[in-house]
Amino acid sequence: DAKTTQPNSMESNEEEPVHLPCNHSTISGTDYIHWYRQLPSQGPEYVIHGLTSNVNNRMASLAIAEDRKSSTLILHRATLRDAAVYYCILRVPGPDKLIFGTGTRLQVFP
C-alpha cells in the first residue's frame, strides 16, 4: 500500500466543522482512499472511502483533490463522540489487508 501522511493531532470544539487532511502523493490510479477511525478502547471502524469524486455519507464527507495526491475528511459538526484516531489508508480494489499508519488523534472540546 502507498504511504499516507497525516498530522499527529488536531483539536476542535464541539459542533464546529473539522477538516482532517491526508497527503498521498505517490497514490496510483487504482488506489482507493479509505478512512477508518478508532474510538478510545475500541476496534477501528469504517468511516468513508472514495476514488476520484467527493463522497458523502451519514458520518462524514470526503473531499479528494483533483490530482488525487491529497484528501480531506470533513466532519460537519464535531461531537464529543467523534474524539478518536482517524486513519487515512490507500487500498487496491478487492479484499485486502488494511495497513494503518499512526493517524490523526482528534480531540473535541465541549
Next chain:
Amino acid sequence: EPEVTQTPSHQVTQMGQEVILRCVPISNHLYFYWYRQILGQKVEFLVSFYNNEISEKSEIFDDQFSVERPDGSNFTLKIRSTKLEDSAMYFCASSELRDLMYQETQYFGPGTRLLVL
C-alpha cells in the same frame, strides 16, 4: 446492526502457555482477518483467511500463530507458546466478498486484551 464479537475481552496468561482468542464474524461475511495493537502503537495486520485457508500473513504471524474456522460461525487465533511481547489488543475483522473490484468494508470486533506475564 450485525457486529463482530470477540471473547474473552481480557486474557491473562503465563509466558509459554497457549491461548486461543475467539471471534464470531458477521454471518454472511466470507473474509476474515486478525490484527493486533501493542499498547501505544499502530494497528498491525496479522493474517487474512478465506475459504478455509490463509490468504495472506505478515512477518509477525510466525509458526507460533495459527488460525482456524472450526465451525460455521467461529474464527479463532491460537498462540501456541506465548511470549511477553505478544501482550497486545487483538482485533478480529470480517468483510463480505462480492467481487475482486468491490471496495469492501472491514468490520472490527471490540478486541481481546492479552497480557502475558
